[in-house]
Amino acid sequence: MRPILSALSLTLLLAPNPGAAASFNCTKTGLAPDEKAICANRDLNDADVRMVTTLHLLAGLFAMGVRGNMMDDQASWLKQRQACKADVACIRDAYKRRQGQLDQIYNNIDRPI
Incomplete structure (x- = not known):
C-alpha cells in the first residue's frame, strides 16, 4: 500500500492548488x-x-455498510481534531492515530494468495 499512497500523495502535493489542504480550502474565511x-504547517498539511x-x-x-461506518468514524475523529484547536502537537497526534486506524483497515483486507 505504501507505494500506492506515496504516488497518490505526491500527485496531490504537486497539484497546482496552493491554497488548499486535501480536505478543505485554506483560502476561505472563517477557518x-x-x-x-x-x-x-506543511507537516500537518x-x-x-x-x-x-x-x-x-x-x-x-468497501460496500455501503463498511463505508458508512468508516465515514462515521471519520466524523468522530474530526471532532477530536477540532478539539485540539491550534495545538500543533495535538493535531499531529490526531492524524497519526487516524492514519494508523486507516492503515489497519487496509492491512486487514482479505487478499487472494
Whole structure:
C-alpha cells in the first residue's frame, strides 16, 4: 500500500492548488483554529493529504455498510481534531492515530494468495 499512497500523495502535493489542504480550502474565511494550524504547517498539511487520500482509497474498496461506518468514524475523529484547536502537537497526534486506524483497515483486507 505504501507505494500506492506515496504516488497518490505526491500527485496531490504537486497539484497546482496552493491554497488548499486535501480536505478543505485554506483560502476561505472563517477557518477553525485547527484548520488554520493545518494550513500554516506543511507537516500537518501533508498528514491531511495522506489521511484523506487513504480514506478515499478505502471508501472505494468497501460496500455501503463498511463505508458508512468508516465515514462515521471519520466524523468522530474530526471532532477530536477540532478539539485540539491550534495545538500543533495535538493535531499531529490526531492524524497519526487516524492514519494508523486507516492503515489497519487496509492491512486487514482479505487478499487472494
